[in-house]
Amino acid sequence: MAKTALVTGILGQDGPYLAKLLLEKGYKVYGLIRRYSNISFDNLDYLGITKKINFVEGDMTDESSLLHLVKRTMPDEIYNLAAQSFVGASWAQAKLTTEINALGVLYMLNAIKLFSPTTKFYQASTSEMFGTSHENGSQDENTIFHPRSPYGISKVYAYWMTVNFRESYDIFTCNGILFNHESPIRGMQFVTRKITDGVAKIKMGLMDKLSLGNLDAKRDWGFAGDYVEAMYLMLQNEKPDDYVIGTGENHSVREFVKLAFKHAGINDWEKHVVVDVRFNRPAEVPNLKARPNKAQKQLGWKAKTSFDDLVKMMVEADLKRYSVKSV
């Protein structure tokens, strides 16, 4: 019989890439969607898999919906990707961020414990949990957490709850501590997509200036398509554990901007970029860089897409989008 997986966050960036991988492996995929007045399947459409998903309704903040869902589907695997995932919004919406990202995980884990204790659980943890903490400029599974935003704090709660259900109830739970990963279907408010979308608009003459915040922040940016393989591998491993996933290389926002303009054939990038302090955060995470050695050794996972290829892929996809629209 085909294996079954429930993917929360199915309409976001990672959900569609993961669902595509699972479908290719023969899984039946349930995708959790919440109620919308105007729902968009654009990201699933982009990967051509909308019709292959079994949509189920629920909300991470509604415990009873998750209890019913797990009881009804009893999937082999649950990948919890749902979150209020934008760090910048988490100060103004700290309570909502906590309810979705922290309590939502507790509700899902309780549902597994009560109705489907053999279900394996993946939690989308994040390098934001490290915040300002590092050893010689990089982070691994042993680096202590020092989150700098309500988002980071909510994810630390979820991380420990995931560990706790493993230790208390012997449930197969894993944390993937993923560093930033991007793609042509990355949300528009995140800096990489904001840049590649802006560069495409400037190239097409639809915009002249791109307003950004802190250009000195450094991130370890990889491709989402590579990272969902790590999620899958964690749940196929013999023993549940927690893994740092990243490229092991980092770059500043400024470097990303320069390269994006270069790939669009625009040399005078400084003419088009405006620094606007409104995009600065109350507390910044200045420098994230993964040491993904454990994942490489135990899961055989390694990032495949280079920084240059990632920026090029995103710029080309946005240029194509605007070229098609302008025809």
Ligand code: NAP
């Ligand atoms: P994303 O594009 O923002 O997608 C998040 C998804 O969560 C959306 O589909 C959203 O649904 C859903 N969601 C939000 N609130 C919900 C609720 N109350 N109930 C049910 N669903 C809800 O995020 P992503 O980039 O794919 O990231 C996936 C996960 O990995 C997130 O948990 C994120 O925090 C984590 N993470 C991401 C990165 C990264 O660099 N991308 C790195 C580390 C960790 P709607 O479409 O209905 O809004």
Ligand code: G4F
């Ligand atoms: O693209 P960002 O908004 O991503 P951030 O804050 O690193 O969070 C992302 O990665 C996390 C993993 O580390 C995930 F957990 C999280 O869900 C999300 O996917 O910002 C990246 C950097 C920041 O330092 C920010 O201050 O870019 C800087 N930045 C500079 N100008 C900007 C801007 N960020 C945004 N969003 N918009 C700007 O105009």
